[in-house]
Amino acid sequence: MASDPRELKPTPPGSIDGEADPETPTAALPKAMSALWYRLVGLPWRTLAVVAPGNAAGAWRVSQALVEVARERPRLLKAVNAVDASLGRLAAVTQALSPEKLQSAQERTRFIIAADSPLENPAAIGLLSTCDGVILLLERGTTRIPDGRRILELVGPERFLGAVLASR
Numbered sequence: 001m002a003s004d005p006r007e008l009k010p011t012p013p014g015s016i017d018g019e020a021d022p023e024t025p026t027a028a029l030p031k032a033m034s035a036l037w038y039r040l041v042g043l044p045w046r047t048l049a050v051v052a053p054g055n056a057a058g059a060w061r062v063s064q065a066l067v068e069v070a071r072e073r074p075r076l077l078k079a080v081n082a083v084d085a086s087l088g089r090l091a092a093v094t095q096a097l098s099p100e101k102l103q104s105a106q107e108r109t110r111f112i113i114a115a116d117s118p119l120e121n122p123a124a125i126g127l128l129s130t131c132d133g134v135i136l137l138l139e140r141g142t143t144r145i146p147d148g149r150r151i152l153e154l155v156g157p158e159r160f161l162g163a164v165l166a167s168r
Contacts, residue, residue: 033062036164037069043161045132046110047097051124051155052137053117053147056083058166059137060114067112080113087123094127118154119147125154133161140167 040048050066052059063079070077082093095101097111113131116124128134134155136148152160 032164033065034069037066040066040133040135040161041070043133045161046099046102047113047131047133048110048161049113049115049128049131049134050137051115051117051128051134051151052139053119053143053151055137055139055142056114056116056120058139059083062135062137062164063112063114076108077110077112080111082113082115082124082127084116090123090127094130097127098130117147118151128155128159131159134159135161136163138163138165140165 050059050062052062060079060081060083063081067077067079080093080097082090085093093113097113113127115127118125118128136151138148148163
């Protein structure tokens with residue numbers, strides 16, 4: 001597995017890591033994703049996790065959409081899909097994206113990681129705790145407020161950058 005962040009190569013969507021699907025037209029992305037990206041780009045993070053309690057696939061879609069919004073600079077942003085990853089894969093991604101590894105890397109690539117909810121996969125806590133920031137994807141009428149609060153407690157409020165409310 002990749003132990004150097006530069007080794008996290010793009011692979012086709014649906015696999016563990018990769019870039020946004022180039023078939024998706026930019027116009028199809030909601031303006032909200034652009035607004036979210038422009039809020040995030042100015043913050044000091046190198047690794048950002050997107051977590052969606054009960055909807056890990058939604059976290060991957062948001063990660064891909066953020067990469068698509070910034071696609072004119074694709075080398076500076078990579079999406080990593082850690083949803084439903086094995087324990088070994090989570091450990092490899094956690095190590096590859098550790099602050100020590102990223103400091104030694106010459107390139108300034110940022111990584112957006114779609115991760116399982118730690119409520120559903122406790123192994124995700126290790127990955128989330130190494131990320132500089134975490135965004136919660138909440139779904140109107142589906143996500144329970146106590147679940148969001150519990151994730152915030154597990155990850156730590158110092159890493160929490162905010163929440164995105166999505167309609168079903």
